[in-house]
Amino acid sequence: MFDAFDPVLLARVQFGFTIAFHIIFPAFTIGLASYLAVLEGLWLATGRDVYMATFRYWVAVFAIVFGMGVVSGVVMSYQFGTNWSVFSDKAGPIVGPLMGYEVLTAFFLEAGFLGVMLFGLGRVGKRLHFFATVMVAIGTLISAFWILSVNSWMQTPAGYAINEAGQFVPADWFAAIFNPSFPYRLVHMVLAAYLTTSFVVGAVGALHLLRDRANPMARLMFSMALWMATIVAPLQLLAGDQHGLNTLEYQPAKVAAIEGHFEDEEPGGGMPLTLFGIPDMEAETTHYAIDVPRLGSLILTHSWDGTIPSLKSFPPEDRPNSLVVFWSFRIMVGLGLLMIAIGLWSLWRRFFGSIYESHWLQRAMLAMGPAGFIAVIAGWITTEVGRQPYTIYGLLRTSDSVSPVAIEAVGTSLTAFIIVYFLLFGAGTFYILRLMNRTPTGLEGPERGKPTRSAGTTPAPSVDDDTVATEH
Numbered sequence: 001m002f003d004a005f006d007p008v009l010l011a012r013v014q015f016g017f018t019i020a021f022h023i024i025f026p027a028f029t030i031g032l033a034s035y036l037a038v039l040e041g042l043w044l045a046t047g048r049d050v051y052m053a054t055f056r057y058w059v060a061v062f063a064i065v066f067g068m069g070v071v072s073g074v075v076m077s078y079q080f081g082t083n084w085s086v087f088s089d090k091a092g093p094i095v096g097p098l099m100g101y102e103v104l105t106a107f108f109l110e111a112g113f114l115g116v117m118l119f120g121l122g123r124v125g126k127r128l129h130f131f132a133t134v135m136v137a138i139g140t141l142i143s144a145f146w147i148l149s150v151n152s153w154m155q156t157p158a159g160y161a162i163n164e165a166g167q168f169v170p171a172d173w174f175a176a177i178f179n180p181s182f183p184y185r186l187v188h189m190v191l192a193a194y195l196t197t198s199f200v201v202g203a204v205g206a207l208h209l210l211r212d213r214a215n216p217m218a219r220l221m222f223s224m225a226l227w228m229a230t231i232v233a234p235l236q237l238l239a240g241d242q243h244g245l246n247t248l249e250y251q252p253a254k255v256a257a258i259e260g261h262f263e264d265e266e267p268g269g270g271m272p273l274t275l276f277g278i279p280d281m282e283a284e285t286t287h288y289a290i291d292v293p294r295l296g297s298l299i300l301t302h303s304w305d306g307t308i309p310s311l312k313s314f315p316p317e318d319r320p321n322s323l324v325v326f327w328s329f330r331i332m333v334g335l336g337l338l339m340i341a342i343g344l345w346s347l348w349r350r351f352f353g354s355i356y357e358s359h360w361l362q363r364a365m366l367a368m369g370p371a372g373f374i375a376v377i378a379g380w381i382t383t384e385v386g387r388q389p390y391t392i393y394g395l396l397r398t399s400d401s402v403s404p405v406a407i408e409a410v411g412t413s414l415t416a417f418i419i420v421y422f423l424l425f426g427a428g429t430f431y432i433l434r435l436m437n438r439t440p441t442g443l444e445g446p447e448r449g450k451p452t453r454s455a456g457t458t459p460a461p462s463v464d465d466d467t468v469a470t471e472h
Contacts, residue, residue, distance in 0.1 A: 007407040008399050011083040014414040016384070018076045021421055023380055024373045025069030030144055030190065031197025032062050033137035035224075036117075040130050054217050054440070056121075058201070061435050063118055066110075068428050075417075083410060087391050087401035093169045094160060094176055095150055102146035110139035141190065148189055152182035154392050155383070156250045168392070180250055184243040185383075191236045192379065195339060196372025198228035203369025204436045206362035217440035219356055222365070226355070230343035236336060241299075248300060248308060251393060254386035256311045257322040258329045259296060260286035264310045270294035271307050276330070279322035284312060286322075318389065325386045332378040335371045342368060 036055055043051035077099075080088045088095075116124060116132035124132075159175030160168045170176055202225030208218035248255045255261075260279040265271050272291035279286045297306040311319050342364060349355040387393055391401040 005407060005411065007405070007410055008402050010407065010410045010414060011402050011405075012398065014083060014410060014417060015076070015079055016381075017414070018072065018079065018417060018421070020377050020380070021425055022069065022072040022076050023376060024196075025065055025072060026140070026143065026147075027189075027193045027196045027373065027376045028065050028200065029062065029069055030140045030193035031195075032058060032065065032201075033133075033140045034194065035197055035201065036062060037130075037133045037137040038224075040133050044126060044130055050216050050220055054220055057217065057438070057440050059118065061432055064428060064432055064435070066114070068425060072421075072425070082413075083403050083405060084391075084401055085403040087396065090166060090396055090401070091154075091168050091392060093167055094153065097170075098146055098150045098153070098177070102143055102150075106139045106143035106146060109142065110136050113139070144189060144193070145186060148186045149177050149179070149182055151383075152185045153177075153179050155179075155185075155387055156181040157392055157395060168395075181243075181246055184239070184246045187239045188236070188243050188379075191232055191239055192372065192376050194228060194232050195236060196376060198225040198232065199339070199365070199368050199370075199372045200436075201225040202229065202365045203367075206365040207437075208440055209356060209362050210359065210366070211439070213356055215440055221440070222362070223355065226343065226346040226365070229339055230347055233336065233339040233343050237340065240333075240336070244300065245302075251386065252309045253311065253314045253318060254320055254325070255300065255308055256313075257320040257325045257386055258382065259300070259308070260289065260322050260326045261296075261308065262286065262311045262322075264313070265307050267307075270305050271296040271300070273299060277326070279326050281319070281322060286326075320386045320388050325382050328378045328381040328385070332375045332382060335375040335378075338368065339371065 036059055039051050039055040039058070042048070043055065113132040113135040116129060117136050120129045120132060153176055156179045157168070157176075158179040159170060159172035159177075161171040163169050201221050205218045205221030205223075205225060208215050209222055212218065244255070257279075259271075260274050260277050261271070262279075262284045270293065272293050273295035274286060275290045275292060277286040277289035294304050296308075297304055300306065300308055311322065342361075345361055345364070346355060349358050349361055355361070389398050390396060391398050
């Protein structure tokens with residue numbers, strides 16, 4: 001049944017499929033944990049029950065997303081031993097400890113305080129509960145730190161030596177952890193997580209504003225999300241620019257593939273920016289290219305006359321698939337530009353004091369709800385496919401990393417993953433959407449959202465209650 005397929009390709013597809021499911025959950029929990037910490041901090045500082053009610057609304061979503069992220073991550077890690085045992089053997093002395101540090105620091109920190117965060121409202125002091133929420137948020141960021149350090153080391157390996165067995169062993173842990181691309185990837189991913197969360201929160205706020213323009217919790221979600229988008233989306237553009245310069249220095253073939261750049265430019269002529277086209281790896285050209293003269297040089301090298309190596313500068317077997325990364329990169333950037341546009345639009349509406357009255361802005365925010373997830377997956381595809389044909393860039397090829405597993409075993413497990421993932425995570429996603437569809441409630445009276453008591457004077461009920469009790 002699977003004889004016509006390449007076993008290396010099937011193993012890559014299986015890992016890509018599982019990590020595409022997994023990555024959306026950490027991207028959401030990183031941002032949502034920080035959002036919850038901000039909400040609870042504002043509640044403590046102001047005493048406004050609208051902040052705690054909104055916290056209660058989203059903490060239930062966080063619990064489900066966190067659990068799905070843990071499950072999908074555990075399943076994914078097993079593939080290092082099943083499909084990629086050669087890679088595990090070669091890179092284990094470096095990759096293994098780094099992933100172990102993630103468990104020892106981030107996961108244990110999150111697990112230790114998660115129960116207090118989810119079930120401690122009304123059972124522990126308000127400051128202790130806030131401390132637990134902050135620790136969970138910090139734990140998600142520490143997790144991102146270690147996982148991105150591992151991935152960045154595979155992209156730009158540093159601080160290693162090769163022993164007699166052909167294994168990569170640590171020679172300088174500091175250089176390995178803080179490898180050349182790590183700071184850029186960490187900033188880029190954390191900002192992407194915050195943007196992802198802001199557009200989900202904003203979409204839920206927009207949904208309920210379209211139903212009830214006076215709902216104070218929906219107004220709070222919508223406003224806070226748009227402030228985040230307005231601030232973070234331009235920062236992400238700057239971070240992406242710096243990340244691109246770093247990638248050009250250490251992975252020029254990836255940049256050439258992203259740009260569909262097959263031919264070297266004439267000296268002094270500058271490089272055009274190809275907006276759209278269809279890269280053809282066999283014909284070594286980009287068909288139907290729509291170019292803007294010299295703009296590619298300005299963006300990629302910050303010079304009108306700058307050039308980058310073309311794909312023809314590299315042997316055919318060392319070239320990433322340009323068609324895939326060309327379009328995945330443009331999907332990511334296009335969505336980022338739309339996010340910036342939404343932020344500017346919201347500023348304009350704020351200036352006229354009509355942000356809650358603009359149905360078109362609310363509809364646009366609702367439509368952009370999944371945009372962060374799509375951009376994260378597109379960015380991941382750009383990063384990982386652009387690294388090919390290597391698992392450890394320039395040092396260990398993907399074809400030399402795969403386990404000697406029969407193609408039938410890989411194909412059968414891939415089929416099982418697809419069926420189980422769509423059933424399990426499909427059901428989980430459906431439940432999350434139902435939670436988001438709930439009308440935000442818990443505030444009553446003519447002055448909903450205004451201070452009604454000093455924060456913490458009455459113990460807040462636990463997360464498993466349906467509403468937030470408030471005193472008036």
